[in-house]
Amino acid sequence: MKVAIIGGTGDQGFGLALRLASAGEKVLLGSRDIKKAENTTNVIHNMLKGEELECIQAMTNEDAASEGDVVILTVPLQAQKITLNSIKDHLNGKILVDATVPLETCLGGSSTRYVDLWEGSAAERSAEMLKDKETRVVSAFNNISASSLTNIKEEIKCDCLISGDDVESKEIVMALAEKIPGVRAIDCGPLENARIVEKITPLLINLNIRNKIRLAGIRITGL
Numbered sequence: 001m002k003v004a005i006i007g008g009t010g011d012q013g014f015g016l017a018l019r020l021a022s023a024g025e026k027v028l029l030g031s032r033d034i035k036k037a038e039n040t041t042n043v044i045h046n047m048l049k050g051e052e053l054e055c056i057q058a059m060t061n062e063d064a065a066s067e068g069d070v071v072i073l074t075v076p077l078q079a080q081k082i083t084l085n086s087i088k089d090h091l092n093g094k095i096l097v098d099a100t101v102p103l104e105t106c107l108g109g110s111s112t113r114y115v116d117l118w119e120g121s122a123a124e125r126s127a128e129m130l131k132d133k134e135t136r137v138v139s140a141f142n143n144i145s146a147s148s149l150t151n152i153k154e155e156i157k158c159d160c161l162i163s164g165d166d167v168e169s170k171e172i173v174m175a176l177a178e179k180i181p182g183v184r185a186i187d188c189g190p191l192e193n194a195r196i197v198e199k200i201t202p203l204l205i206n207l208n209i210r211n212k213i214r215l216a217g218i219r220i221t222g223l
């Protein structure tokens with residue numbers, strides 16, 4: 001299985017690429033600019049320096065979406081629509097994993113505030129955009145910080161809350177998330193529950209700021 005990361009040059013995409021390549025997954029790191037993708041891939045190569053080198057390849061977003069089986073979207077909200085429009089012709093029959101969090105920063109505001117979207121959540125916004133395609137949208141990785149992902153020497157002590165309407169694609173994404181050491185994937189039900197999950201992230205950012213830390217995450221107990 002090939003995992004494409006769209007916007008893989010940003011903090012979240014970089015962290016996911018690093019962790020998934022390190023776990024032996026075949027990662028296609030996408031960018032609007034191939035040079036930028038190559039630079040980011042070189043940084044990951046230098047951090048890993050092992051057999052994982054063959055696991056990661058720099059590409060344009062379009063090529064990564066075209067070759068990937070699972071496509072992870074890691075761009076800010078203001079880039080979500082334009083980016084999806086640029087790749088949507090390659091998403092037929094594939095799984096799109098949406099990690100977008102609608103933060104007020106997209107309106108020049110605060111990263112500790114959530115912005116309500118007409119569709120209910122960023123993941124549902126992606127699903128609405130792709131409704132003419134046979135793309136299964138899964139919401140995941142919204143609550144795991146880039147700092148935790150990049151801190152490669154440590155296990156990630158967080159749950160990955162996963163929502164989606166298609167059981168098989170959710171299982172595939174849960175298995176992928178659990179390739180990252182320490183991560184427990186939790187099936188959170190239908191895609192509409194991304195409305196709740198996405199709202200946890202600005203709270204975690206707030207806790208990071210208040211406690212002068214960077215690794216706040218969430219664990220569900222009692223399951």
Ligand SMILES: NC(=O)c1ccc[n+]([C@@H]2O[C@H](COP(=O)([O-])OP(=O)(O)OC[C@H]3O[C@@H](n4cnc5c(N)ncnc54)[C@H](OP(=O)(O)O)[C@@H]3O)[C@@H](O)[C@H]2O)c1
Pocket residue numbers: 007008009010011012013030031032033036037073074075076077078079082083099100101102103141142143144145146147201
């Ligand atoms: N950072 C975190 O800790 C974290 C945690 C959980 C969820 N998330 C979510 O994950 C997503 C990515 O976060 P991030 O921190 O990685 O974002 P970012 O670094 O600001 O951006 C990621 C990438 O998106 C592309 N991009 C940025 N602005 C764009 C624009 N106007 N038009 C088209 N492409 C644009 C860029 O890639 P190219 O220039 O290479 O094309 C950029 O490297 C966000 O929705 C965020 O809420 C982030």
